Amino acid sequence: MVSNGDVSTRHFTIATAGHVDHGKSALVKALTGTDPDRLPEEKKRHITIDLGFAELNLTAPNGEKIHAGVVDVPGHEDFVRNMIAGVGSIDLALFVVAADDGWMPQTEEHLQILTYLGVKRAVIALAKSDLGRTDIVAEEIRNQLRKTFFAHRRRHRKSKEHPRFRVRNGADATRFRKATLIC
Numbered sequence: 734m735v736s737n738g739d740v741s742t743r744h745f746t747i748a749t750a751g752h753v754d755h756g757k758s759a760l761v762k763a764l765t766g767t768d769p770d771r772l773p774e775e776k777k778r779h780i781t782i783d784l785g786f787a788e789l790n791l792t793a794p795n796g797e798k799i800h801a802g803v804v805d806v807p808g809h810e811d812f813v814r815n816m817i818a819g820v821g822s823i824d825l826a827l828f829v830v831a832a833d834d835g836w837m838p839q840t841e842e843h844l845q846i847l848t849y850l851g852v853k854r855a856v857i858a859l860a861k862s863d864l865g866r867t868d869i870v871a872e873e874i875r876n877q878l879r880k881t882f883f884a885h886r887r888r889h890r891k892s893k894e895h896p897r898f899r900v901r902n903g904a905d906a907t908r909f910r911k912a913t914l915i916c
């Protein structure tokens with residue numbers, strides 16, 4: 734935390750994760766206004782190759798300022814080394830699963846990488862909710878996360894045998910109808 738007179742600012746680093754084409758960069762752009770795909774080749778191929786960066790400035794209900802640096806990682810398996818570099822020292826993962834595709838190989842691989850690197854917090858974003866059966870994919874995500882650290886944290890806090898995830902609709906921050914967040 735950095736104190737600036739009587740206003741303090743908390744700093745966080747967030748990184749995306751998830752399978753190729755599941756909507757990570759679109760979500761970063763919707764949240765921050767910055768297109769993280771900056772390379773000409775990325776624009777041409779409509780794919781993230783290298784890490785992209787954006788930032789988010791928020792004010793908490795208590796007036797505290799929050800500054801989040803956002804790292805957007807590639808989902809394609811060929812660029813997994815760049816993904817690993819991007820999530821090396823983050824506070825929170827923005828874990829994206831597309832509702833029309835569900836749990837895919839790099840969804841699983843990125844979850845394993847986050848787990849291995851000790852990332853302890855994640856927000857799960859169910860992207861492309863305008864295209865898919867959100868209830869079925871949400872259930873699939875719950876099942877996949879049931880035995881992970883993310884679920885265990887909730888289980889400990891609530892002292893329940895089975896973790897529960899709330900599903901809620903996010904604000905309309907994109908050109909798409911809505912983003913459904915599962916947390």
Ligand SMILES: Nc1nc2c(ncn2[C@@H]2O[C@H](COP(=O)(O)OP(=O)(O)OP(=O)(O)O)[C@@H](O)[C@H]2O)c(=O)[nH]1
Nearest residue numbers: 753754755756757758759780781807808809861909
């Ligand atoms: N219909 C619909 N399309 C979306 C949504 N989010 C993203 N897209 C589209 O899906 C495609 C892939 O989106 P990206 O944000 O580039 O996906 P990505 O996960 O960043 O892809 P990589 O970085 O290459 O792994 C683009 O054509 C987006 O416009 C959504 O919520 N609904």
Ligand SMILES: [Mg+2]
Nearest residue numbers: 757758780781
């Ligand atoms: Mg991308």
